[in-house]
Amino acid sequence: MARIVVDVMLKPxxxxxxxxxxxxxxxxxxxxxxxxVRQGKRFELTVDGEVTEELLAQAREAAAELLSNPVIEDVxxxxxxxx
Amino acid sequence: xxxxxxxTEVPLVGDFSQPTTDSALSGVRVGVITFPGTLDDRDxxxxxxxxxxxxxxxxxxSTDLQDVDAVVVPGGFSYGDYLRAGAIAAKAPxxxxxxxxxxxxxxxxxxxxxxxxxxxxxxxxxxxxxIKNDHRKFICRDQVLRIDNNETAWTSDFEKGQEIxxxxxxxxxxxxxxxxxxxxxxxxxxxxxRYVGVNPNGSRNDIAGIANxxxxxxGLMPHPEHAVEPGFGPDSSGSGDVxxxxxxxxxxxxxxxxxxxVSAR
Numbered sequence: 001m002a003r004i005v006v007d008v009m010l011k012p013x014x015x016x017x018x019x020x021x022x023x024x025x026x027x028x029x030x031x032x033x034x035x036x037v038r039q040g041k042r043f044e045l046t047v048d049g050e051v052t053e054e055l056l057a058q059a060r061e062a063a064a065e066l067l068s069n070p071v072i073e074d075v076x077x078x079x080x081x082x083x
Numbered sequence: 084x085x086x087x088x089x090x091t092e093v094p095l096v097g098d099f100s101q102p103t104t105d106s107a108l109s110g111v112r113v114g115v116i117t118f119p120g121t122l123d124d125r126d127x128x129x130x131x132x133x134x135x136x137x138x139x140x141x142x143x144x145s146t147d148l149q150d151v152d153a154v155v156v157p158g159g160f161s162y163g164d165y166l167r168a169g170a171i172a173a174k175a176p177x178x179x180x181x182x183x184x185x186x187x188x189x190x191x192x193x194x195x196x197x198x199x200x201x202x203x204x205x206x207x208x209x210x211x212x213x214i215k216n217d218h219r220k221f222i223c224r225d226q227v228l229r230i231d232n233n234e235t236a237w238t239s240d241f242e243k244g245q246e247i248x249x250x251x252x253x254x255x256x257x258x259x260x261x262x263x264x265x266x267x268x269x270x271x272x273x274x275x276x277r278y279v280g281v282n283p284n285g286s287r288n289d290i291a292g293i294a295n296x297x298x299x300x301x302g303l304m305p306h307p308e309h310a311v312e313p314g315f316g317p318d319s320s321g322s323g324d325v326x327x328x329x330x331x332x333x334x335x336x337x338x339x340x341x342x343x344x345v346s347a348r
Contacts, residue, residue: 010214014259015285017219066174069167069205071212072259 051080108135114151122159134337158197169201192236200302211260217285246321247332307333
């Protein structure tokens with residue numbers, strides 16, 4: 001078994017309320033140097049056997065068709081996970 | 084029917100004892116889809132019934148549209164808003180048929196309310212998307228809307244520019260689209276419902292609801308199906324004073340599609 005990681009982030013111009021809430025919270029635990037926080041999504045797709053180019057292509061398809069909405073999100077990474 | 088009811092006479096539980104008198108209207112079958120996590124399907128079905136039509140429950144996992152003449156995709160939290168609001172429901176078997184019928188020559192009228200609007204954007208029947216409200220809170224209030232397009236399948240019983248009051252309740256209500264899409268929507272008059280007064284969620288161009296190019300598919304965030312029955316609606320109306328909970332401005336959305344379908348026969 002191996003895994004493919006897909007990372008999805010909201011587009012930079014889209015409001016990220018969760019990121020804002022986290023950014024507001026950081027100073028309260030004493031960390032004052034982070035000026036902004038953006039929260040994204042990480043998906044781990046498990047496959048049987050090795051990660052092949054074909055499986056990576058299918059993961060890219062999944063990322064584009066289901067895991068992200070191109071109106072508000074960008075797929076920023078699709079790669080095999082090193083164990 | 085119920086305009087004459089004084090507040091004290093309003094039944095606690097809906098009373099359908101007065102059958103619809105217009106058999107042409109009751110011959111119109113309007114499907115209401117239920118996904119896991121849908122909440123407002125019963126209200127939508129009730130609105131269809133109160134408008135004089137026949138509501139037909141449709142199940143997400145079926146591929147049978149049961150010969151309905153129109154479809155409502157109701158509000159709620161389909162699949163718990165997992166992944167993105169409406170994203171999983173958009174891939175449901177029944178939606179495949181709805182997309183097909185909406186894009187066919189017959190141009191099946193489809194209305195998406197709240198989460199149903201989110202589902203329709205995820206299917207790309209409607210452009211743009213909904214993100215969290217700009218103030219980051221869930222909002223629930225009676226909302227004034229202006230009808231900017233009364234030529235769609237779902238707004239033909241209204242006057243252009245008419246104001247209506249219906250409930251608004253959501254957390255992912257901020258309508259967004261790229262500049263090009265917004266320009267196209269405005270130029271083609273496809274903004275159907277617009278927020279009046281303070282923008283409740285940061286939606287671009289105060290957009291509350293939009294239509295596709297042919298006007299058979301309409302989506303909006305506020306809930307017309309919650310303002311169809313005196314005694315259970317908002318405390319205000321766009322057309323003058325009403326009794327407490329007497330607002331029923333949303334009914335026009337449902338009578339629009341029924342009358343349009345009947346006159347097309």
